[in-house]
Each structure stands twice: as C-alpha cells, then as structure tokens.
Amino acid sequence: MSIITDLHNAIIVEITDKIAGIQTSGFYPKLRAAVAVPAVFVDLASLEPGSDPGTQQLAVIARFEARVIVADKEGSELQVRELAAEVARIIHCNNFGVDVTTAKLVAVGSDGFSPELDAYDVWLVEWEHEFHLGDSIWDGESVRPETIFIGYAPKIGEEFESDYTVLEGELPA
Numbered sequence: 001m002s003i004i005t006d007l008h009n010a011i012i013v014e015i016t017d018k019i020a021g022i023q024t025s026g027f028y029p030k031l032r033a034a035v036a037v038p039a040v041f042v043d044l045a046s047l048e049p050g051s052d053p054g055t056q057q058l059a060v061i062a063r064f065e066a067r068v069i070v071a072d073k074e075g076s077e078l079q080v081r082e083l084a085a086e087v088a089r090i091i092h093c094n095n096f097g098v099d100v101t102t103a104k105l106v107a108v109g110s111d112g113f114s115p116e117l118d119a120y121d122v123w124l125v126e127w128e129h130e131f132h133l134g135d136s137i138w139d140g141e142s143v144r145p146e147t148i149f150i151g152y153a154p155k156i157g158e159e160f161e162s163d164y165t166v167l168e169g170e171l172p173a
Contacts, residue, residue: 003098003131004044004062010096011042011064018090019083024069037120038083039069050130057132062100066091066125067111076121084108084123091127100131 008027016025024039043065050059068084070076085108093102104127111117111124148167155163
C-alpha cells in the first residue's frame with residue numbers, strides 16, 4: 001500500500017469507529033443513486049509542495065475533505081452541523097497511526113458546491129497533513145559523522161573554526 005491509501009483507509013476507519021450510526025462511508029464516490037444517511041465521504045482534494053526534508057523525498061501537504069451528509073428534512077440543519085463538528089473533533093491533531101503530521105484543521109462549513117447532493121444537507125470538513133513520498137537517501141548505511149561542530153552565524157566558515165563548539169555525547173543510531 002502507499003501512504004496515501006493507508007491514510008485514506010485509516011481516516012475512514014477512525015471516523016466510522018468513533019461515530020455510531022454512520023450508514024455509508026468511504027472515498028468520495030460519483031453518486032448515481034441515493035445514499036444511505038448519515039454518511040461521511042473522504043476525499044484527497046489536492047497535494048501542494050511541503051517543506052523539503054533534505055532527504056530527496058517529495059514533501060507534500062495533502063488537503064483532505066470529508067463531506068458529511070444527512071437527509072434534508074426537519075431538524076437536519078442542526079444534525080449536519082453536529083455531525084460535522086464531531087468529524088472535526090476526531091480529525092483535530094490526529095495522524096491516524098500513519099507517518100504524517102497531525103491534522104491541521106482548515107475549515108468546517110456548508111458545502112453548496114456539489115449539485116449531485118442537492119437532495120441532502122451537506123457540510124464539508126477540510127484539513128491538511130504533511131508527509132514525504134519516496135525513499136530517504138539517508139538509509140543509515142552511509143558515512144556517519146564522528147564529530148559535530150556548532151557555529152553561529154555570521155561567524156561561520158573556515159576562518160571561524162576556532163569559535164566552533166564540539167557537540168558532546170553519543171550520536172543517535
């Protein structure tokens with residue numbers, strides 16, 4: 001599996017395990033029929049460049065969306081907000097046991113941009129995770145430094161070597 005698939009699956013499992021009564025869940029489908037509600041669909045909306053880890057891995061910030069769907073009937077306005085807030089609570093600061101940063105909540109609000117869901121009340125929960133794609137060049141098999149010197153800008157470079165401090169102690173494996 002890939003980190004993207006693992007993260008998708010872990011998010012869906014966590015939401016459905018922690019919220020009783022979810023009738024339908026999964027990756028965001030192309031809806032062609034009625035949906036058993038309440039439902040929560042998770043979608044990876046975009047990947048943007050993240051902070052370069054210096055490992056030759058691709059750092060990405062993944063923006064996820066969860067569409068929370070309830071039947072459009074009396075009282076549904078409050079029900080969809082409560083369910084969206086609960087999804088946001090579960091997502092908040094969670095990494096779902098996957099090697100990604102903890103979730104950074106971006107927004108929770110009404111989703112009026114899904115015409116195929118006009119028969120339902122729908123709210124959208126958006127959040128981000130950062131993670132790295134590919135293998136690190138730092139495999140632990142390469143040359144390891146024996147001594148680490150610490151210098152402070154602007155006094156760095158060969159002419160300031162005598163000002164450097166040697167880091168004491170053992171280096172981690």
